[in-house]
Amino acid sequence: MEGDVIRGWFARAEEPEGEGSGERKMRRLFAEGNARSLFAAARDSTATSRQSRNYMRGSKIDILFVEGDPDVVLAEQAIGVFLEPGSEGSGEQ
Numbered sequence: 001m002e003g004d005v006i007r008g009w010f011a012r013a014e015e016p017e018g019e020g021s022g023e024r025k026m027r028r029l030f031a032e033g034n035a036r037s038l039f040a041a042a043r044d045s046t047a048t049s050r051q052s053r054n055y056m057r058g059s060k061i062d063i064l065f066v067e068g069d070p071d072v073v074l075a076e077q078a079i080g081v082f083l084e085p086g087s088e089g090s091g092e093q
Contacts, residue, residue, distance in 0.1 A: 001061065004033025013068075025068035035061040039070065056080030 058078030
């Protein structure tokens with residue numbers, strides 16, 4: 001994530017009582033002004049082990065997380081591209 005202004009919010013990870021590792025998980029990530037994000041994700045698929053790519057740019061990008069993983073992406077004046085690899089063995093790249 002990149003931008004003129006970047007803000008991050010974190011929450012304590014839920015832990016069994018008595019264990020105090022103090023680990024924090026990302027809750028929200030916000031960029032404003034020439035905002036850009038690039039995200040690589042492993043797909044929940046047996047078709048390929050390669051990662052997909054998501055690139056976006058806009059005036060604002062706001063990413064909301066659940067349990068430390070991206071869940072919802074909101075953007076203003078945005079444009080982007082999502083690239084997903086073809087199936088392994090299919091000849092698609």
